[in-house]
Amino acid sequence: MPPEALSHKLQKLIGNPWDLAHRNLCLNGQRLEVIYLRGLVKEERIDQAVIGPLQDFLATIEGSDQDLFSTDNFLPALRTATEARILQDPKQAAGLLLEGWILIVSNESKFIPALYLPGWTKRPPSEPPGEKALRGPREGFTEDLLENITLIRRWIKDPRLRVEEKTIGKRTKTKILLAFLADLASPELVREVHKRLDAIEVDAVLESGYLEELITDERLTIFPLIQATERSDKVTAALLEGRVAILVDKSPRVLLVPVTINELYQSPEDYYLGYWLGSLLRMIRLIGNNLAILLPGLYVALVQVNPELLPSHLLLNIAGLRENFPFPIVVEVLFVALAVEIFYESALRLPQSVASVGGVVSGIVLGYATVQSGIISSPTLVVMIISTISLYSGPNYDVSIAWRILKYLLILGSALLGVFGLAVTAALILAHTATLQSFGVSYLAPWAPLQPAALSDAPVRKPLWLKKRRLSTYRPQEMRRQGNTRQEDISFRKEDEENK
């Protein structure tokens, strides 16, 4: 096909975009055209990686009657470091052009060689701001799919690691990768993930959040039924438990399925810090989460509706401190909660330095001023500050947001019916979570249904030398995780005793 004809066809297909580059070449007497989209390819390397090898190839076939780019001839002879393909269909060629491929067109061939030389700007892997850890790797996923899968490959050097590709989005043609360990992940789970992804018909997938919403088991729930993370070690640990990772191009957040609510309170860091500290951290998260959710409601219930249930000295103290404050407790609590929400949103948008100053001003100065001016009583402020700080003690932001919203339900339940209202609302939330499933796994596992073996690693962190079997929660194909890790130690001791 003459270069002009293909150019014309491409122009018809993709318009004549501003960033479309045509380079007309005449190499060894052959008229060629190199077509690519600027910005998507490494322009400075085209000469070295495309034109140079092409010239060498043309020199080798001079005088031949064969089609210039016939598959048998061209691909083996083209010595270039980039991925190359031979196409015939201009539509397919246009698709690859939009993905950052370079097309070579000649009037001597009906084939269109395409070479992959991506060159868009990437950010290097850095520590995810929302999932910081004291110990452990500092690398998080980026927006580049290849980079992300490489991060996982650098952890798992197992030939059974499978990476399967899909394209979703009629217009965005977003690449999706499914990663799992073939001998661990349950085949039903992998099939189910494929099924749900294949059923998606949307025009755009801009972030993994799109998929999260589309493939979730229960669309109306507030709880995250799919785990999203930016930490490569978290994804690796999940794959080793027999779970499936879904990577989405242009999104640093990798999705992990299935997930349980218990999983959302665990961090890989728990296993880096030793089991005593790891267990302590898990307990703190559990206590923190419960404090965050229940404390404001309990405060409202006990002080406003059921004061008779508080010990008399505590009740008198609170009553003394609340003297002359005009608003009912529930109004005070909602007022502070709303103020905290606003501060939180503002702090997210403000530059870092301004945000920290703003935090001090709002936290200390404004807090002091509201108490002094008789708007909010100090016990309310203390309760709400503890609740707010505790809310983010967990390592998962999505579940914190769910609780952040449900906290208001609990406050309202308490304000209406006191401690009974709090208990009923909490039981309802619990009942709701009992109905949830994530890819066939109970959301409350290993608590309900009770799985004693998995439970031993739930509120506390199980020592690594006792983790001989994988969690049954995710139904892995192979349960055995490790052998006797103390064998060397024991033999060493025996030798020592024999020497003595």
Place this chain on the structure above:
Amino acid sequence: MKRINKHKALSPRLFFFLLFTPCLAFTFMYFPLTGARVIGTDGYLAIPVAFGLALPITMVARHFTNHYPGLTMIEYTPLIIGKTLGFLYNLLYLGGLLMITIAFLQEVIGIAYGFLINRAPLSFVTLLMVGAVVYISYYGITSVARLASFLFPAALFLGVTILLPFQNWRLLNILPIGGEPIGTYLNGGIQSLYIFYPLTLIFQAAAFADRREKVFPLSLLALGLIFLLYFVNSIGITGVFTAEGITRYLWPNMEYSRTIDLPFFLFEEVGLVFNIAWGVLSYSTITIFFFFLAHGLAELGLKSKNSRNPVSYQKILIILSSIIAGALQFTPDLNIIRAHFSSVQMVGGLLLFGLPLLLFLCSLLRVYFWRKT
């Protein structure tokens, strides 16, 4: 509309909690009353007698589970006694279940209203309770059982709490032992049998268990644990209040928990937490009752006018909840129910334990005649 796949819906653990939670919560707040009233000082001995009387029910359940695997009692009754009789039998049985559900709901609302929310309108509390129950029952047996399983810590808390008042326990209060004629103990045991009424759920729940061979041992385990808890509790409460003291209270265990004195506890009394723990277990119990009631009615195969298919249990659940919520508005208040408590107990016993025993006899007779002919 969702349909329940009975096959492998309940793992052995979920099956256990499905029996254990209702048995624990059902009469926990007031069961010592019966023994104390009927027998007196050693009223706690009514519990082992009742336990002995309830044991045959598990045996009967075992027989039916083995002979009619994967079928609920509602399904196999017509196979044993014929369609018409079976339908009537099932209606009576489900009527018994409905009766104890309403009586239990009345108790729960009574406690909530009496101790925690006496300022809220009763109708509001009723609607809230029934609405919350329907919500979870609607999602099926697995969700209902999962909730029961997740609430195990609350059951554990109740178990620990009944040990704490032993600080005020007096041996003299439970003496003399065995001072009454045997007939009195038997009477006490029969009258206390209502403690184990939720055990009747095995006849329906067994069909959902994924491991049939575990149904009998798990039922025995649940029954045994409940017996142990109730027996210890009964001895404890008699030792603290005396039998005469127990009869003064509407909810003796509520008062019993109030005797716990924990210094530096956040609340004025442990009783509140005790009440809440029992409250959430009761919630789970009611969801279980509601589910089996609705599912049982759905299995009767009732059809609506314009449909060929039987009405789904979810639709029945919604209709049933409206009826129960309405009935609760008009049922006599708790004091009147308590006054006729023995009649409620007797009718409940006849329907929930008597009918399955009768069915068992029919089944044996049927086999006998079949072999003969």
